[in-house]
Amino acid sequence: MSRHNLVIQQGKDFSETFTLTLNGSLVDLTSHTATMIFKNADNTGDLYFILTESSGLTLGGAAGTIVATILATDTTDIDLETYTEGVWQLDVVDDSSVVVHRDSGSFIVEAQLIVPA
Numbered sequence: 001m002s003r004h005n006l007v008i009q010q011g012k013d014f015s016e017t018f019t020l021t022l023n024g025s026l027v028d029l030t031s032h033t034a035t036m037i038f039k040n041a042d043n044t045g046d047l048y049f050i051l052t053e054s055s056g057l058t059l060g061g062a063a064g065t066i067v068a069t070i071l072a073t074d075t076t077d078i079d080l081e082t083y084t085e086g087v088w089q090l091d092v093v094d095d096s097s098v099v100v101h102r103d104s105g106s107f108i109v110e111a112q113l114i115v116p117a
Contacts, residue, residue, distance in 0.1 A: 004105040006088065010078050011112035014070040018090065019063075020101055026064030031095040034059060036068050038088045038107060048086060049074070066090070076112065084109050 008014045020027040034057050038048040051057045051068055058067040068090070085108045092101040 004103065006105060006107040007110060008070065008075055008078070008107055009110045009112070010080065011072055011076045013072045014068075014075055016068045018066045018068070018103060020066070020092065021064060026062065027101070028062045029059045029064060029066070029092070030061045032059060032092055032100070034066055034090060034092045036088060036090040039086055040083075041086050041106065048078070048083060066092070075109075078109050080109060080111055 004016075004018075006014075006016055020029065033053060036049075036051040036057060038050075039046070049056070049070055051070070053059060056069050058069070060066065085106065087104065087106050089102065089104040091099050094100045
């Protein structure tokens with residue numbers, strides 16, 4: 001497991017690509033599933049986002065990649081009075097329902113800058 005610190009910019013698309021390797025070789029994710037959660041820094045309370053293959057995660061099969069995407073329409077709705085930072089966890093599960101990879105880290109939310117016209 002490695003730790004990554006992510007930055008989500010309010011009002012902008014967020015995208016992060018993870019590449020899974022084992023002993024220097026790419027992990028074939030063809031028969032795998034994944035879930036990524038974003039929640040409060042103290043690991044309690046409401047979830048900010050839950051990403052799956054049907055909503056925000058794209059698994060790259062033999063390329064071993066996972067792309068996490070949160071659209072600007074969703075990041076715009078982040079309430080910065082309540083949420084400015086948190087933790088995330090990515091779990092990859094094989095076709096036998098075994099978690100074969102777990103990655104985690106922290107994230108911050110940067111406020112959307114609005115330039116007057």
